[in-house]
Amino acid sequence: MGSSVRFERRYGFVSLFSGGLDSILATRLMSEAGYSILAVKMLLPFYPGRFSREVKRYFHEAAGCEVVELPVGEDYLELVRSPSFGYGKNANPCLDCRLYLYRKGWEVAKLVGARGIITGEVVGQRPFSQRRDALIFLDKRSGIQGRILRPLTAKNLPETELEKSGFVKRETLLDIRGRGRARQFELAKKFGIKEFISPAGGCLLTDPGFARRVFALIESGNLHFPATDIVKFGRMFKINNVILSVARDKTESDELDSIYSLENVENIGHIECLRCAGPSAVFLAPSEVSEEMLELLSSMVVRFSPKLGGRGEVLLSIGGRDKIISAVAADDATIERYRV
Ligand code: SF4
Known part of the structure; x- marks a missing residue:
């Protein structure tokens, strides 16, 4: 990815952006806190694809930052073929997939001088890959422990390097957890986010x-x-x-x-x-x-x-x-x- 993609600007964070409400809110929260953010939508082969120009314009406004799309390579298929941590209920290798996205996000972060990556993950929202222990495990296995910030749920997780170093103030972050969506809808209302692409109909591997x-x-x-x-x-x-x-x-x-x-x-x-x-x-x-x-x-x-x-x-x-x-x-x- 490094040699073929050029970014002109420097950013504080790279956001792993799916287009779902949680990724919009996590990005917007940090954007409102004053960080410059590059939102990156990885074009996974089994996940809804490219954003139209109109949708990109909408995301730009809703998330408060630029959104770019990046294709993934053969290495993604390798993890689908043979995931180190196995499959979820169907052909979804969620733990390997998350690790892949963190690592690719971090590659982009290094290119743009960002200090960390943001995700919209929320403790307890998904039974398999978003349990608290699974998120802590993923951090350890990612090779970039302390650089992954989950603004919507960070207060349910150990402090990251980003917070310890003072780059991010913990009080900026939230403590949302569980499968309920009420707090996300409340936050969307506060930010004036009216519509969003539903995460339903998401990953075909599930x-x-x-x-x-x-x-x-x-x-x-x-x-x-x-x-x-x-x-x-x-x-x-x-x-x-x-x-x-x-x-x-x-x-x-x-x-x-x-x-x-x-x-x-x-x-x-x-x-x-x-x-x-x-x-x-x-x-x-x-x-x-x-x-x-x-x-x-x-x-x-x-x-x-x-x-x-x-x-x-x-x-x-x-x-x-x-x-x-x-x-x-x-x-x-x-x-x-x-x-x-
Ligand atoms: S549901 Fe699909 S896109 Fe999401 S983490 Fe699992 S494998 Fe990856």
Whole structure:
């Protein structure tokens, strides 16, 4: 991140900014206390994505500071594949994810001369990653103990270096705890914050159905960056180490077509029905795919094109090569056997 991103200004804090109410309030609280803050939204592959220009303008006003977005790299996928501290209820590696965000936030903090990072975490708000002992544990494991400030809940936690050094006065900080939201709503009212993006509908890794898809990618050796988008669309199948995603409607066909056209690489293939409307499909394979497998994939795609009447031709493309395959629609048992 360091060499490719340039920041012109210096800041007192970097805020790890999700766009949820707590991150807005934590940032605004410190901004009101006179600190210059750079809010950083990390673009996690399984969390709601980029802010529109309008939303950014809103956040600028609500949080009282500049908001920038930064992509994350392959190292994030590595922790999803194999988290040091395990998964939560589904495919959410929350402790590893928090540590990752702290460390990335601290990299930015060093670039802009900031003394610490701010988060909107609140003791007791989430059962797994925001218990008091979990937050203290995370601080110790982060490598930047004492530099992580949680303004909404800081008085429930040991004093940080930032407070001990006098850079932050403890009386500026709050003691919110638990799952209730009343104090946050009160604070939002005080700051005149009227609307905010709800954290609901947040991280896809916490959704059981989506988690099954992610685990299928991991098990088949297909969790990589284009796959992080493909996994959000279509009916998904896993056949040994091949993942097939067949669009459910025109919108999904367009999405899969556009991901494929952007990511025309060796380990992604594309299938479309010829001479009649049918769904687009993409498949992912970590190594070369046999002819038998290509025929099976084609037959599964034909199965979802009722107008082909049980037999049809598809155009299959992989690694810059195209071929036409004539296939008989796969039967229901085959479809169900491989469905994720
Ligand atoms: S819910 Fe998702 S984004 Fe949030 S800490 Fe857990 S893995 Fe990370």
